[in-house]
Structure formats: C-alpha cells, structure tokens
Amino acid sequence: MVVTVGSLVIFLSIVHITGGLGSTTFQLVPNGIKVSIPVQGYDRSAIHFNINKPITGIEAGENTHDFFGYDKSGDHWEYTFPVAAKQGDVINYWVWGEKHSLGETLTGQTITLGPMVGMSTTSTVPTTITVPSTTISSTTHLASTSTVISTSSNAPTTNALTTSATKPFVPGSNITTISGSHNSTVLIGGTNASYSTPSVSSSNTTIVPNSNSSNNNSSGHSAFGYSTHSPNHMSGNSSNYMSGNSSNHMSGNSSNHMSGNSSNHMSGNSSHGNMKGSSNSTSVSTSNTGSNNMTSNVQNGTGTANGLHVGTINKGSCCNKDYNCQQYPCLIFDDEFDSLNHCVWEHEITAGGNRDSEFQYYTNNRTNSYVRNGILYIKPTLTSDHYGESFLTSGTLDLWGGFNDEECTSNAYSGCKRTGSVAHPINPIQSARLRSKRGFSFKYGKVEVEAKMPKGDWIWPAIKMLPKWSSYGRWPASGEMDIVETRGNMNYKDSNGVTKAVDSIQSSLHFGPSPQHDKTAKATVEKILTSSTFADNFHKFSIEWDDKHISFSVDGVEILKSEPSQGGFWEMGELNSTGLTNPWHANVGGSTMTPFDQEFYLVLDVAVGGTTFFSDPWMNMPYPKPWRDASDFAVRDFWQARHLWHPTWSPQINNGENAALQINYIKVWKMK
Numbered sequence: 001m002v003v004t005v006g007s008l009v010i011f012l013s014i015v016h017i018t019g020g021l022g023s024t025t026f027q028l029v030p031n032g033i034k035v036s037i038p039v040q041g042y043d044r045s046a047i048h049f050n051i052n053k054p055i056t057g058i059e060a061g062e063n064t065h066d067f068f069g070y071d072k073s074g075d076h077w078e079y080t081f082p083v084a085a086k087q088g089d090v091i092n093y094w095v096w097g098e099k100h101s102l103g104e105t106l107t108g109q110t111i112t113l114g115p116m117v118g119m120s121t122t123s124t125v126p127t128t129i130t131v132p133s134t135t136i137s138s139t140t141h142l143a144s145t146s147t148v149i150s151t152s153s154n155a156p157t158t159n160a161l162t163t164s165a166t167k168p169f170v171p172g173s174n175i176t177t178i179s180g181s182h183n184s185t186v187l188i189g190g191t192n193a194s195y196s197t198p199s200v201s202s203s204n205t206t207i208v209p210n211s212n213s214s215n216n217n218s219s220g221h222s223a224f225g226y227s228t229h230s231p232n233h234m235s236g237n238s239s240n241y242m243s244g245n246s247s248n249h250m251s252g253n254s255s256n257h258m259s260g261n262s263s264n265h266m267s268g269n270s271s272h273g274n275m276k277g278s279s280n281s282t283s284v285s286t287s288n289t290g291s292n293n294m295t296s297n298v299q300n301g302t303g304t305a306n307g308l309h310v311g312t313i314n315k316g317s318c319c320n321k322d323y324n325c326q327q328y329p330c331l332i333f334d335d336e337f338d339s340l341n342h343c344v345w346e347h348e349i350t351a352g353g354n355r356d357s358e359f360q361y362y363t364n365n366r367t368n369s370y371v372r373n374g375i376l377y378i379k380p381t382l383t384s385d386h387y388g389e390s391f392l393t394s395g396t397l398d399l400w401g402g403f404n405d406e407e408c409t410s411n412a413y414s415g416c417k418r419t420g421s422v423a424h425p426i427n428p429i430q431s432a433r434l435r436s437k438r439g440f441s442f443k444y445g446k447v448e449v450e451a452k453m454p455k456g457d458w459i460w461p462a463i464k465m466l467p468k469w470s471s472y473g474r475w476p477a478s479g480e481m482d483i484v485e486t487r488g489n490m491n492y493k494d495s496n497g498v499t500k501a502v503d504s505i506q507s508s509l510h511f512g513p514s515p516q517h518d519k520t521a522k523a524t525v526e527k528i529l530t531s532s533t534f535a536d537n538f539h540k541f542s543i544e545w546d547d548k549h550i551s552f553s554v555d556g557v558e559i560l561k562s563e564p565s566q567g568g569f570w571e572m573g574e575l576n577s578t579g580l581t582n583p584w585h586a587n588v589g590g591s592t593m594t595p596f597d598q599e600f601y602l603v604l605d606v607a608v609g610g611t612t613f614f615s616d617p618w619m620n621m622p623y624p625k626p627w628r629d630a631s632d633f634a635v636r637d638f639w640q641a642r643h644l645w646h647p648t649w650s651p652q653i654n655n656g657e658n659a660a661l662q663i664n665y666i667k668v669w670k671m672k
Contacts, residue, residue, distance in 0.1 A: 037076060094108070330670045350412075360608045386430060429609075449484070449541050451539065468601050492620045519572070525559050
C-alpha cells in the first residue's frame with residue numbers, strides 16, 4: 001500500500017497511522033477490503049470512504065460502516081466491505097469515533113491499496129510505519145447519540161462541504177427566489193411556460209417556483225438489493241378490493257350516515273362557525289357542551305356552513321356518490337378525525353418502497369396511525385422497536401396476510417415478503433400510508449387539508465391524489481397531484497444554498513407517457529417560510545381542480561396555477577420531442593385536462609429516505625447524508641447511521657409525535 005502524509009509517500013502492504021483514530025488499517029482481501037480500527041476506549045466508530053474518487057470533509061462516502069460491539073475482534077473493530085478493489089486503487093476516507101460522549105473526526109485521509117494479503121511484495125520498507133500521532137485539539141461534549149462534528153486537527157481537514165450540481169430547472173427563466181403582490185399568481189400554461197408574479201401573503205414568506213424537483217426516477221438501482229424494474233407496479237391492486245365493495249358499503253348509507261351521528265358530525269365544526277339549514281328530514285337540537293353550538297343538522301338535503309352549501313356529506317360512512325348538491329360550493333366530504341374511519345381510509349400494507357426505493361414498510365398498526373383529540377397522527381417508528389435489531393439482518397418480513405385488511409396491497413419491488421441480510425437489511429422503518437380509494441373518490445372540486453408537518457431528518461411526508469383507475473396507463477401517464485410534500489430535516493440545502501428543509505414545501509403535478517418522461521418540472525412550485533417551519537404550526541394546504549385548470553394554495557394564498565392551452569398537458573410538457581405515443585391522443589380536441597379528467601382519491605403518507613427525494617449533492621447539517629442514491633447498499637448505510645438521524649426525531653419527547661404528520665381535518669367541495 002501507499003501512505004500519504006503531507007508530501008511523504010511510503011509503500012507498504014498494511015497501513016497503520018498510529019494514535020487514536022489514525023490507527024485505521026485497510027487490507028485488500030479476496031472478498032473485498034478489510035478495515036480495522038483499534039477500540040482504544042472508543043464506544044463506537046464510523047468510517048466513510050470512496051475508491052478512486054475524492055471525498056470532501058465529512059460528506060457521505062460510497063462505502064460506510066458504523067462499528068459497534070458486534071464488530072469487535074479482540075481489541076479492534078473489523079469489517080470487510082464486499083467491494084471490488086485491486087492493488088493501486090486510491091482510498092479517500094474520513095473516520096469518526098465517540099469516547100465518553102466526546103466525538104472526534106479525522107478527515108482528509110488518503111491511502112493506496114497494496115498487494116492482496118498473502119501475496120509477496122518487493123517493498124524494502126517495514127510492513128508497518130509509525131507516524132506522529134494525530135492530535136485532536138478540540139472536542140465537544142455530546143449526548144450518547146451524538147452527531148458527527150468537525151474538529152481541529154493537524155491532519156488535512158475540510159470544514160465546509162463542496163458540492164456541485166446542475167442548477168434547478170425553472171420554466172421560462174432562472175428565477176430562484178421571487179416575491180410579489182398579495183393577489184398575484186404563478187401561472188404555467190401553453191407551450192411556452194411563463195410566470196406572472198407569484199403571490200405572498202405576508203412578509204415572512206417567499207415562494208420559489210420550481211426550484212428543483214428531485215423526484216427523478218431510479219435508474220435500476222435498488223436500495224434493498226431487489227430489482228426496481230417490475231411490470232406489476234401500480235396495476236392489479238384495485239381488483240382485490242373493489243369487487244363487491246359497492247354493495248357492502250353503499251347499501252343503507254343514506255340512513256346510516258345520519259343515524260346517531262348528529263353530535264359527531266358537528267363536533268369540532270363549531271369552531272369554524274355555526275351550521276344551519278333545512279331539508280325534508282331535519283333534526284333540530286341544541287348542544288350545551290361549551291363551544292359546540294348546533295342550531296340544526298342537515299340530513300338529506302342542503303344547508304350552509306360558513307357560507308358554503310352542504311350536500312350529502314361523507315362523514316362517518318363510505319362515500320355516497322349521490323352528492324345531492326343543489327347549490328355551490330357544495331361540501332361533499334368532511335373528516336374531522338373524531339375517529340379513524342376504516343371504511344373511508346384503507347391502510348396500504350407493503351415493503352416495496354414505491355418507485356423511490358424508500359426505507360419504510362407500511363402497516364396497519366395503531367403505533368403508526370391513530371386518532372387522538374380530533375387529530376390524525378401518522379408516525380414513523382423503528383422496525384427494530386417491534387421485532388428487535390437482529391430481525392433486520394436475519395429475519396423474514398411476511399406481509400401476505402390473508403384476513404380482511406391484513407393482506408399485502410402491492411407486491412411491486414418484492415413488497416409482500418422480504419428476508420434480511422447484513423448487506424440488505426429489512427426495511428428499518430415502520431410507518432403508515434392511508435388511501436381513500438375504496439371509500440371516497442371524486443372528479444373536480446376543491447380539497448383543503450389543515451396539517452402540521454413532521455420534524456426529523458430524512459422523513460418525507462406527502463398528501464396527494466392518485467387516479468382511481470389507471471385510465472391512460474401506468475404512472476405517470478394517468479397523473480398524480482401532490483397537494484403538499486416536504487422533508488423533515490431542519491438544515492438541508494441544495495447546491496445553490498436554497499433551503500430544502502421543513503421550512504419549505506412543494507406542490508406539483510406528475511404527468512407523462514413514461515417514468516423517464518415525467519414532466520413534473522413543468523408544474524412544480526415551492527413555498528418557503530422565513531421565520532418558522534411547517535412543523536411548528538398547522539397550515540392549510542389546498543388544491544382546486546376543474547375542467548380548465550389546477551391551482552395550489554397555502555393558507556389561502558395561491559402559489560401555482562396550471563392552465564394548459566388547447567394542446568393540453570402533452571404540449572405543456574413539450575412531449576412531442578420524445579417520439580413516444582401520446583397516451584391521451586383519444587382526447588385531442590376534447591378535454592385539455594387529460595390525464596386529470598378522471599376520478600382521483602386521497603393519499604396520506606409518511607415515507608422515510610429513498611433514492612430520489614434527497615439529492616446526493618445537497619447539504620445536510622451537522623452531518624452529511626449517510627447513503628448514496630446509486631448504491632445497492634443504501635438501506636444498510638442509512639440504518640448504520642441511525643445514531644445520527646434518529647435523535648432528530650425526538651423519540652423520547654411527546655411520545656415521538658414531533659416526527660408525525662398531524663392532520664386536523666380534510667374537506668372536499670364540489671365547486672360547480
């Protein structure tokens with residue numbers, strides 16, 4: 001091997017830099033590279049390295065491992081990386097250790113691999129060399145779950161991360177941050193997408209139109225080691241649940257909907273104003289429970305609530321498609337989460353990680369989805385909390401089920417059964433994803449959701465709408481409408497220094513003839529808060545959708561309006577250049593809103609990690625992203641860095657609910 005210390009270059013077969021973290025050794029072995037770090041009183045340690053590629057500061061390496069008790073071999077930690085390497089390969093690395101709650105970091109290290117262990121060498125120098133020890137002059141007291149810190153050292157160090165990436169695509173210009181008058185909007189439409197001045201409701205907000213949509217599609221890499229190319233994705237799932245459901249859920253709904261539900265229906269509504277009206281069957285009652293003041297209860301007719309007309313509201317039962325709207329706007333769905341209505345909300349059960357190779361699996365468990373005091377909580381937890389840590393690397397997660405709502409909902413990407421290994425652990429996060437596909441769907445209207453976003457590194461909440469039927473083909477040919485998405489990180493910025501953390505949300509549309517031609521960049525907008533985050537308070541997120549346009553709003557202020565010209569979304573996406581067949585060609589000359597001219601349903605989701613939404617070049621502080629999107633070991637690397645990210649979820653505070661998506665209500669109106 002070669003040791004490089006300053007300008008000194010020495011050839012040897014095993015590298016020893018003595019003194020603390022500097023005593024790390026690398027050995028070329030038949031099955032990869034064996035790394036050894038002396039324990040020397042450290043409670044744990046971690047290493048990140050790249051082969052024949054630079055590594056800057058403490059950015060995440062392509063190869064990384066956290067050393068704990070089970071890695072000990074005598075007085076050393078040892079781990080063999082199953083990577084392809086050869087003599088002469090250059091290893092760039094940094095190493096971190098924790099001793100008595102003190103963190104130490106040694107960065108800027110470089111060695112060159114020598115001959116494989118057991119092979120002869122012509123080196124005339126000793127097989128080991130002692131170099132003056134690395135002195136770490138500054139340490140910081142950290143909690144037992146400390147994060148990586150930058151320290152002062154006489155070894156080469158880099159404190160600031162240096163990254164590079166293509167600038168975010170912005171239709172029509174290279175605007176990154178703009179603000180404007182109260183009533184102005186961001187307008188995207190026609191062949192030449194352009195912006196009018198975007199709207200801002202107060203001085204502490206800015207809007208970034210289409211700053212960068214990182215929802216790029218995976219290029220065949222799977223974080224779990226499973227193939228990400230599955231023809232079954234997004235198809236074949238609905239038939240398991242739709243057959244016979246109409247009769248099961250619709251029969252008798254007219255009477256059951258209102259029977260005994262008077263107090264439930266009004267509970268919580270009074271904070272938004274009194275409700276009154278009349279119908280052919282009106283039950284008038286008065287409540288003496290403080291603020292819950294009911295003057296009348298509309299059962300099967302029309303009425304008003306805050307000036308909005310009420311049809312047959314989907315409350316406490318599955319949807320009655322006969323909305324009975326006589327005036328508009330007409331409230332057709334209202335869930336204030338007095339309880340978790342399993343007739344409306346179905347839990348997805350799968351470990352597939354969606355097309356983004358996310359790190360969670362979805363389950364139906366009240367640990368992860370529950371209602372309390374009129375709030376729906378969707379909270380991610382550690383899989384090991386339920387099964388134990390050894391389960392991740394040696395157990396089998398079998399979600400096939402067979403009873404009612406225990407059945408696996410998608411086998412795409414091996415989603416129904418997985419067996420863990422050291423290289424490819426079982427999904428380390430347990431979470432929930434709820435959908436209204438069986439219970440409520442609609443075409444055209446306004447959705448308003450009052451919600452508070454989760455706080456915690458690499459948490460990815462989303463409230464979106466998906467097509468009930470894939471009328472135009474697989475995703476994204478049949479469309480997707482993302483009402484709100486964000487990242488739970490507190491300090492996360494793109495290559496231009498623009499925040500991508502929980503103080504920023506994005507709304508977007510997905511459309512195109514194939515995943516490789518998803519034109520979401522043509523209809524994506526971000527809104528940034530400058531003095532708080534979306535995890536601090538509840539905010540109102542809404543979408544208004546009709547046969548002419550789709551618009552998104554935050555707290556009543558429109559942030560994006562997508563209004564395609566006669567050529568529809570095919571023309572807006574400039575998709576003629578793809579050479580692909582227009583899946584919406586049958587509607588040419590008809591609706592300009594295709595594929596958004598079908599029924600859609602609601603999805604409430606908390607994912608974690610994945611290989612598309614948290615871009616590698618972006619900068620997270622105080623530690624870098626612990627996995628690489630293109631790596632086949634992304635899940636392993638993410639899990640091994642849990643001592644860095646899990647404390648940011650505050651699992652010991654407030655029942656861990658800081659990391660939960662919290663939803664106060666969801667309302668849907670027909671607007672015409």
